[in-house]
Amino acid sequence: MFPKYSFVIPIYNEEESLAELYRRIGAVMERMDGSVELILINDGSRDRSLQIIRELHQKDSRICYLSFARNFGHQIAVTAGVNFARGQVVVILDGDLQDPPELILDMVEQWRLGYQVVYAQRTQRRQESWLKRMPAYLYYRILRHLADVDIPIDTGDFCLMDRCVVDILNKMPERNRYIRGLRAWIGFRQTAVKFDRDPRFAGDVKYTFAKSLGLALNGLVSFSKVPLRLSTYVGLFAAVVSIIMALLVLYWRIFYPHSVLTGLATILMAIFFLGAVQLVSIGILGEYIGRIYEEVKGRPLYTLAEVAGFDNNHHS
Ligand code: UDP
Numbered sequence: 001m002f003p004k005y006s007f008v009i010p011i012y013n014e015e016e017s018l019a020e021l022y023r024r025i026g027a028v029m030e031r032m033d034g035s036v037e038l039i040l041i042n043d044g045s046r047d048r049s050l051q052i053i054r055e056l057h058q059k060d061s062r063i064c065y066l067s068f069a070r071n072f073g074h075q076i077a078v079t080a081g082v083n084f085a086r087g088q089v090v091v092i093l094d095g096d097l098q099d100p101p102e103l104i105l106d107m108v109e110q111w112r113l114g115y116q117v118v119y120a121q122r123t124q125r126r127q128e129s130w131l132k133r134m135p136a137y138l139y140y141r142i143l144r145h146l147a148d149v150d151i152p153i154d155t156g157d158f159c160l161m162d163r164c165v166v167d168i169l170n171k172m173p174e175r176n177r178y179i180r181g182l183r184a185w186i187g188f189r190q191t192a193v194k195f196d197r198d199p200r201f202a203g204d205v206k207y208t209f210a211k212s213l214g215l216a217l218n219g220l221v222s223f224s225k226v227p228l229r230l231s232t233y234v235g236l237f238a239a240v241v242s243i244i245m246a247l248l249v250l251y252w253r254i255f256y257p258h259s260v261l262t263g264l265a266t267i268l269m270a271i272f273f274l275g276a277v278q279l280v281s282i283g284i285l286g287e288y289i290g291r292i293y294e295e296v297k298g299r300p301l302y303t304l305a306e307v308a309g310f311d312n313n314h315h316s
């Protein structure tokens, strides 16, 4: 007997949040209308998270866990959890209680109404600094314009997915996993539930600036070819400008033969401009080629050091 619901939660150095997380999730599990498995993925934590997870598993047979052999990152942790989930419905949420577990009940309601994907859309980001909100705000809107699929703005990975969507997600072979994009790509009937994003329960943000930037680039490169076209456009623009310049030079040469028409500054500017354009274009190419390289190597997505709890039978 498989459980009806799987809750998937990636954990990276969340020792301070785990007890409270279990308390809040536990309360929600009681209110669900079927059996629940809680899948915790230890993403190579360096604190006591794994011990605490083991203890929780001992105490509560509904808790299963995976433990990575090192830190693989949030998106991979979520992927692993979804790979192992057996529920008819799979819910993904963060381990820091920024995604209020109580919202799952609203999500399930939408699922019952016939939606296969219910994603949480934040209306507010409480107590997150401007420095984080501003780029996030811009990024989601730029991505929306550039991406081939309609990735809803201000949504993260907090969502509910029906088994039919989960099976497709599990079959997607790509290593650059931008889950909110893949989820949108899959399609079916999708809807949002709105929520205010709570502040972190405890501890520091585990997404460093570099990781956030990496995720953002991943989303853009995985779901849009527009950046590749950018150098074509800039190149065409530069070509037009240079033709105009050439005509101007010719004109000055003929009608004002004694004027000093191109100083060193003009030449330097042109050189720097074109140099910059070329370097940026190569960089953009590199982003795509680097990802092709990643995909081609075909290494496993993660390495597991420990797996427990998935042989339990659930009774609803
Ligand atoms: N996380 C993870 N691996 C990482 C970084 C983060 O599994 O390398 C988990 C973390 O424990 C948390 C979730 O991903 O449950 C979201 O991380 P965080 O709250 O730091 O990022 P936010 O999305 O809030 O900026």
Ligand code: MG
Residues within 6 Å of the ligand: 094, 096, 098, 200, 205
């Ligand atoms: Mg967080």
